Amino acid sequence: MEVPIGSLAKLWSFISFLPFFSLLLLLGILKAVVIGPIVAAIIFIGNSAVIIGLWPAHLLWTYYCVIKTRRFGLTLKMLVLVVLPVPLVLWPVLGVLGSLALGIGYGYFTPLIATFEAVGEHVADKLYHCFIDGCWSSIRGGCTVVSDFLDVCFHSYFSYMDDLSENIEDDEKPLDVELTKIPGCVLVCLLALPIDVPVISTLAVFKSPYMLLKGWQRLFHDLIGREGPFLETVCVPFAGLAIILWPIAVTGAVVTAFICSFFLGFYGGIIAYQEDSLKMGLAYIVSVISLFDEYTNDLLYLREGSCFPRLNYRKHQNHSATPETERKKLGEQYKVENDNLRLNVNRTKLAPQQSKTLKKAIQQLEPIQIWDWLFRSCELNGRILMSEGLIRLADIEECIIKGRCKKLSIRLPAWCILHCLLQSAKSDSHGLLISDGVELTDFNWPKDKVLEWLLGPLIIMKEQIKQLALEENEENYLRKLIMAYNNDKLEDWDESGFPSDDNVRRAQLQAILRRLQGIVASMTRIPGFRRRFNNLIKAFYLDSVNAGSSNQTGTKLKSRKSKDDDNNKRKARSNSLDISSSNREIV
Structure with a gap:
């Protein structure tokens, strides 16, 4: 479908778009009314049951781990134990209310958005999908939300607590606070609440009408002129849906600014503690208003800078750096x-054409694409490792039956990422080479904070591997070492047969593998990882069982064939003896 050119063409496109959009909106609302309460009930009841059921265990285990840990000094530990009842008491209340809001939002908006997605350019049989999409998939998605939330509350929580209660190294100092700095921090926090919270909230409310009108203007412009994000999907009327839902987005932005104002104000206490200065903390209280005002001005394309004063709240900040x-x-x-x-x-x-935006020209990836690549790589490489004996059936059964998946869930993804790092370093890539010849760089990786924290260190590790200039036999041994050996000490590799005897080189490689396993351990705590990995392990188990049964049937067939061959040989011998005896009688 071509982009309309000219005023009359744009007007006719807008007029013809209205009835089509109205019918889709009505159908989406009807589906949301029918499916929404069911999905909301599933999420609300499921998440609330998880929160209330695990709350006693969370309460006792949190206190136990805080008391046991050596990562906190005595003063910080006592302070945490005193403050800890507040979040533990608020968690069930806020969790249940958040589950209700999540259930309503997911249950009602998912069928509505799925109705509009069903008329996309790459969807076949659009009429059928308009009525079907968003019904059963929303119910199944609600069950998935509850399953992922259970994994976070059970697996991820206890994993974090295990890390907290682990012993620290001899040269590692525990975290602690100085009691002499606490009064100044508390004073800064108490002063920030009546100053920052009202002013930041007022700024958000004051700029919300302009945000509403500016957003509507941009959306109408994109809708009528088929520009901006709606250039590539001309047939999909998401612009109209965005226009209707834009006031909700503006309201959400104001509420978010109000909630964040508390954290922005409390951060002044951290500034006062870090700088050991009450004056710097008070300066931050004034400066954070200017920072928020300038950020919102840039977001809404208003004038640069802010009319509020910005004081220096860091002692070692560059004073000569003016705004200009x-x-x-x-x-x-x-x-x-x-x-x-x-x-x-x-x-x-990938030079962009006139019908493509710059975002499509650089093919910016989505977080789900990164996860799909990782699990697809785990599936392919896992079968290879099973054939080589590095993954045994006992490990798979231990993961499924006993729930001990720490070995496979960390080492198998680490093996796949290590293979990616080695290939990227060998090809002199600017980023990471993932499947299908796609290169993950700073320009196209997902704009997701969690993935940025995980992917950034991987780029550094790839550069470190490139500087080491590994040989082919060393690369092959590294893949085996990450699956079958520990990487804590140099002595762990003594009997591994690693070709290099350079202790410095070994220590560098062990540090890379330890850091890689730590990154993967953080990945396992992300919602959805455990669910997808368990499905992958079940597929491995079925493959192993089928392979074992096929081997048994093969051995049975071979034994039967050997028995038949023996019987045939015996019959042939007996026949030859009968013939020879008859010949003797004739003679």
Whole structure:
């Protein structure tokens, strides 16, 4: 479908769009009314049962781990034990209310959005999918939400607590606080509440009408002119749905600003503690208002800067850096990033056409694509490791029956990521080479904070591997070492047969493997990871059982065939004896 050009064409496109959008909206609302209460009840009842059922265990185990841990000093431990009842008491109340809000939002908006997605350009039989999509999938999605929430409350929580209660190294110092700094921090927090919270909330409410009108103007412009994010999906009327839901987004932004104002104000106490200065904490109380005002101005394309004063709240901050020089530096950095972006687009031969946006030209990936690649790699490489004997049937049964999946859930993904790092370092890639020849770089990786924390260190590890210039036999041994050996001490590799005897080189490689396993351990705590990995392990178990049964049937067939061959040989011998005896009688 071509983009309309000219005023009359745009007007006719807008007029013809209205009835089509109205019918889709009515159908989506009807589906949401029918399916929404069911999904909301599943999420609300399921999550509430998990929260209330596990709350006594969370209460006792949290106190036990805090008392047992050596990562906290005595003062910090006593302070945590005194403050800990507040979040533990608020958790069931806030969790149940959050489950209710999540159930209503997911239950009503998922069928509505699925109705609009059913008329996409790449969907066949659109009429059928308009009525079917968002019904059973929303119910199944609600059950998945409860399952992932159970994994977070049970698996991820106890995993964090285990890390907290582990012994620390001899050279590691426990975290502690200085009691002399606490009164100043408390004073800054008490002063920040009546100052920052009302002012930041007022700024958010004051700018919300402009955000509403500015958003509507942009959405109508994109809808009528088929520009911006709606350029690539001309047939999908998401612009109309966004126009209707935009006031809800603005209201959510105001509520979010109000909630964040408390955390922004409390951060002044951290500033006062870090700088050991009550003056710096008070300066942050004033400066955070200017920072919030300037951030919202940039977000709404208003004038640069802020009318509120911005004081220096760091002792070692560069005093000579004025706002003008900072803007010049940011402009130069922006120019360099644009030049690198052009080089990256030219290098990957993805020059944007007129009907494509720059976002599509660089093919920015989504978080689900990264997870799909990881689990697809685990599936393929897991079968290879099973054939090589590095993954045994006993390990799979232990994971399924006893629930002890720590070995497989950490070492198998770490093996796959290590293989990716080795291939990326060998090919001299700027980022990480994942499946289907896709290169994951700073420009196209998902704009997700959790993935940025995980992917950033992987880029550094890839550069470290490139500098080590590993040989092929060393790479092969590394893949075996990460599955079958510990990587804590140099002595762990003494009987491994690693080709290099350089202790410095071994220590560097062991540090990379330990850090990689730590990153994967953090991945296992993300919602959805455990569910997908358990499904993968079940598939491995079925493959192993089927392979075992096929081997048994093969051995049985071989034994039967050997028995038949023996019987045939015996019959042939007996026949030959009968013939020879008859010949003797004739003679």
